[in-house]
Amino acid sequence: MKKKGLIKEFSKNSPLFIMCIPGLVFFILFHYLPMFGIIIAFKQYRFDMGIWGSPWNGLKNFEFMFSSPDAWVITRNTILYNLVFILGGIVLNVAMAIGLNELRNKVFSKVCQTIVLMPHFLSYVIVSFLVLAFLHVENGLMNRVVLPALGMDGIDWYSTDKPWPAILIIVNFWKTVGYGSVVYLAGIAGIDTSLYEAAKVDGANRWQQIRYITIPALVPLIVILTILNVGKIFNSDFGLFYQVPLNTGALYPATNVISTYVYNMLMSAGTGSVGMASAAAFYQSVVGFILVITTNLIVRKISPENALF
Amino acid sequence: MKKIKIDIPNIIISLVFVLVSIACLYPLLLVIGVSFTDESAISEYGFHVIPKEWSLDSYRYVVSSGKTILRAYGVTIFVTVVGTVISTFVVALYAYAISRRDFKYRKLFTFIALFTMLFSGGTVAGYMVTTGVLHLKNNIWVMILPYVMNAWYVIVMRSFYSMSIPTAIIEAAKIDGANEYATYFRIVMPLSLPGLATIALFATLTYWNDWWLPLLYITEPEKYNLQYLLQSMISNIQNLTENSALMGSTALLADVPKEGARMALCIIATGPILIVYPFFQKYFIQGLTVGSVKE
Numbered sequence: 001m002k003k004k005g006l007i008k009e010f011s012k013n014s015p016l017f018i019m020c021i022p023g024l025v026f027f028i029l030f031h032y033l034p035m036f037g038i039i040i041a042f043k044q045y046r047f048d049m050g051i052w053g054s055p056w057n058g059l060k061n062f063e064f065m066f067s068s069p070d071a072w073v074i075t076r077n078t079i080l081y082n083l084v085f086i087l088g089g090i091v092l093n094v095a096m097a098i099g100l101n102e103l104r105n106k107v108f109s110k111v112c113q114t115i116v117l118m119p120h121f122l123s124y125v126i127v128s129f130l131v132l133a134f135l136h137v138e139n140g141l142m143n144r145v146v147l148p149a150l151g152m153d154g155i156d157w158y159s160t161d162k163p164w165p166a167i168l169i170i171v172n173f174w175k176t177v178g179y180g181s182v183v184y185l186a187g188i189a190g191i192d193t194s195l196y197e198a199a200k201v202d203g204a205n206r207w208q209q210i211r212y213i214t215i216p217a218l219v220p221l222i223v224i225l226t227i228l229n230v231g232k233i234f235n236s237d238f239g240l241f242y243q244v245p246l247n248t249g250a251l252y253p254a255t256n257v258i259s260t261y262v263y264n265m266l267m268s269a270g271t272g273s274v275g276m277a278s279a280a281a282f283y284q285s286v287v288g289f290i291l292v293i294t295t296n297l298i299v300r301k302i303s304p305e306n307a308l309f
Numbered sequence: 310m311k312k313i314k315i316d317i318p319n320i321i322i323s324l325v326f327v328l329v330s331i332a333c334l335y336p337l338l339l340v341i342g343v344s345f346t347d348e349s350a351i352s353e354y355g356f357h358v359i360p361k362e363w364s365l366d367s368y369r370y371v372v373s374s375g376k377t378i379l380r381a382y383g384v385t386i387f388v389t390v391v392g393t394v395i396s397t398f399v400v401a402l403y404a405y406a407i408s409r410r411d412f413k414y415r416k417l418f419t420f421i422a423l424f425t426m427l428f429s430g431g432t433v434a435g436y437m438v439t440t441g442v443l444h445l446k447n448n449i450w451v452m453i454l455p456y457v458m459n460a461w462y463v464i465v466m467r468s469f470y471s472m473s474i475p476t477a478i479i480e481a482a483k484i485d486g487a488n489e490y491a492t493y494f495r496i497v498m499p500l501s502l503p504g505l506a507t508i509a510l511f512a513t514l515t516y517w518n519d520w521w522l523p524l525l526y527i528t529e530p531e532k533y534n535l536q537y538l539l540q541s542m543i544s545n546i547q548n549l550t551e552n553s554a555l556m557g558s559t560a561l562l563a564d565v566p567k568e569g570a571r572m573a574l575c576i577i578a579t580g581p582i583l584i585v586y587p588f589f590q591k592y593f594i595q596g597l598t599v600g601s602v603k604e
Contacts, residue, residue: 012413013412013414015488015489016405016406017406019402019406019489020406022398022399022403023402023422023463024418026454026457026458027421027422027425027458029454030435030438030439030455030458031425031429032425033430033438034429034437035428035429035434036430037437038430038431040433040434041433050437050441050442051437051438102318102319102322103319104319105323112330113590114590115330115333115334117593118583119333121586122337122518123520123579125520125539125540126578128540129539129572129575130336133339133572134339138355139351140355140356143355144355145355145357174332174336182594183597186598207318238521239520243520259432262432262433263432263524263525266432266433277432277433278434281431281432281434282431285429285430288428289427289428292427296427308427309420309427
């Protein structure tokens with residue numbers, strides 16, 4: 001009787017179940033198998049033996065990785081860049097959204113939004129060309145026009161690491177602010193317009209309306225997006241840190257983050273480098289997982305509909 | 310008599326936005342300018358937005374330089390078209406199933422999708438599974454398959470269904486005797502075309518702009534896509550011989566184009582996206598907004 005019930009139950013649901021199968025296969029092959037593959041961090045990888053056949057070597061990979069000076073540099077770079085991106089992002093994204101909303105001419109506002117969103121649609125390979133047009137040692141705009149105009153000597157940009165934190169921060173915001181403002185614009189559109197009318201009646205000017213209505217209304221959204229971004233603080237935009245500095249070794253002290261370290265170690269031919277890559281990737285995945293879970297638990301307390309689970 | 314009131318704050322904001330827009334466009338205009346500049350003028354005057362000496366030589370060079378670039382264009386188009394079709398279809402079906410409140414395994418499949426946003430095996434494990442278990446290295450499908458399924462697309466699409474497809478329609482179709490497949494393909498799918506267009510747009514962008522998968526998995530130059538071909542060219546500019554991953558591309562670099570030609574190729578590679586993007590911006594913003602309001 002019960003078995004019959006189960007079969008009936010399944011056949012009722014089976015078409016929808018079958019619709020899930022193609023997606024399920026892709027999730028398993030490209031997301032879930034690598035999750036199990038993470039055990040490679042505890043093994044000495046042998047290409048001929050694969051993930052499952054390679055011999056275990058305990059915590060050796062982690063010992064090598066964490067005893068190298070790179071471990072500290074990449075952790076520091078990853079976290080510091082992300083902090084700047086998160087804090088600066090709040091200010092710039094919200095300012096961009098408020099600014100676009102304040103433009104009285106709606107056609108001009110739309111055109112501006114199209115333009116500031118444009119960099120989001122360029123790949124980081126293209127962006128690295130745009131940056132090169134500025135920083136090219138012989139022909140670039142900086143060395144040919146800007147620095148001579150200021151009476152300064154040209155700089156060999158791709159072998160001097162000092163300016164790179166500033167360059168990467170500028171490029172990051174140039175590429176992401178238009179995109180980051182979209183959510184806040186939607187938030188502003190959702191604010192009750194009667195609030196502004198009441199404020200106008202009370203004689204509030206535009207600045208006061210922004211200060212006392214728009215910004216307070218956006219605070220919950222800002223808090224939630226910020227918490228969720230903190231959860232991703234161990235991840236970096238690989239393209240920004242790999243393509244834009246053209247993966248130049250001389251710049252690593254300023255540009256190397258966990259993601260680029262993992263890739264470069266994985267592709268390097270040195271002994272034990274794959275082991276160190278796998279240890280760093282494990283470190284990134286697990287700390288990232290803990291952070292995402294924690295931040296989502298916090299978000300769920302504040303606003304359940306914005307949490308992932 | 311009414312006095313014309315000059316709205317000073319509005320003028321200031323407008324001026325700020327003119328400057329912001331210039332800052333956003335300037336780098337692109339610079340590269341376009343260089344691509345139209347005569348090669349000797351580049352070495353004499355450097356890069357400028359307005360060419361000192363106009364020339365179409367760079368584009369002529371790119372168009373006539375033959376196979377390498379054409380092939381890369383072909384790879385990009387193939388990967389983008391096939392990838393977008395597969396991805397949109399697979400995501401649409403999965404999202405539809407989990408959008409149905411009467412689907413018994415809804416919670417389980419939603420969790421399977423969401424968990425991939427929480428935890429990932431990372432680059433190394435992904436690389437080893439793809440090359441060692443699935444044996445996809447240097448296979449053109451390796452630039453398509455890993456991006457087919459994406460939890461974020463699934464969430465966006467699910468929100469579209471629950472916003473635009475009333476449960477009553479599905480029930481009415483059932484009462485009329487339509488089975489689940491007929492209900493989906495005849496009724497739900499035509500109604501959810503804006504949602505499908507949004508997913509297709511995201512997928513198209515992802516595939517067209519991708520250089521990450523070839524960077525990991527493609528070492529044979531004849532399978533390079535446009536973005537990766539560009540990357541292998543730029544790295545030669547700076548003589549980055551230190552990077553072993555790029556050594557494989559030396560064969561390609563025999564016919565390395567000059568400064569202006571590289572910039573021309575850059576414009577040719579990203580031009581299609583920039584031309585069509587303003588027309589699809591609406592769908593893009595719609596997708597982003599829907600994606601941020603879950604459930």
